[in-house]
Amino acid sequence: xxxxxxxxxxxxxxxxxxxxxxxxxxxxxxxxxxxxxxxxxxxxxxxxxxxxxxxxxxxxxxxxxxxxxxxxxxxxxxxxxxxxxxxxxxxxxxxxxxxxxxxxxxxxxxxxxxxxxxxxxxxxxxxxxxxxxxxxxxxxxxxxxxxxxxxxxxxxxxxxxxxxxxxxxxxxxxxxxxxxxx
Numbered sequence: 001x002x003x004x005x006x007x008x009x010x011x012x013x014x015x016x017x018x019x020x021x022x023x024x025x026x027x028x029x030x031x032x033x034x035x036x037x038x039x040x041x042x043x044x045x046x047x048x049x050x051x052x053x054x055x056x057x058x059x060x061x062x063x064x065x066x067x068x069x070x071x072x073x074x075x076x077x078x079x080x081x082x083x084x085x086x087x088x089x090x091x092x093x094x095x096x097x098x099x100x101x102x103x104x105x106x107x108x109x110x111x112x113x114x115x116x117x118x119x120x121x122x123x124x125x126x127x128x129x130x131x132x133x134x135x136x137x138x139x140x141x142x143x144x145x146x147x148x149x150x151x152x153x154x155x156x157x158x159x160x161x162x163x164x165x166x167x168x169x170x171x172x173x174x175x176x177x178x179x180x181x182x
């Protein structure tokens with residue numbers, strides 16, 4: 001939760017008026033429970049979506065996740081009708097199965113460092129290439145040049161890519177790009 005990538009994404013989303021809830025998965029940080037290899041953590045994401053849906057009953061939800069949070073969270077977001085858009089950062093495609101994204105027709109922004117040690121460019125491109133054409137059209141893939149998994153020194157580019165995607169998707173609700181700068 002105190003990760004720089006997560007903080008930057010939350011800050012950008014908040015700047016666009018998107019409801020934001022950051023949380024630790026079970027067994028992480030000060031959270032109770034024990035790490036469950038992605039199974040129980042899906043329940044954690046569902047609980048977070050339930051909370052946001054109750055707090056913002058008239059708003060479609062956007063679900064964003066980084067690394068393990070993307071692997072677990074996007075799976076839940078694809079299946080939950082209350083979630084209308086998805087953002088995944090640092091997809092761990094080298095060691096995790098994200099093939100469920102091939103059946104997810106929701107609009108998606110995928111941000112990846114082109115030097116991500118946990119999700120190679122080749123693996124991310126293969127994931128997208130394996131999607132049906134209808135899902136590929138719903139997916140925006142952005143590689144951040146020279147960026148590693150944690151986007152070290154490149155968070156401004158993460159912000160710019162996310163802000164541009166949000167602005168394009170929601171021009172009436174979105175602030176100008178200048179208003180969301182760091």
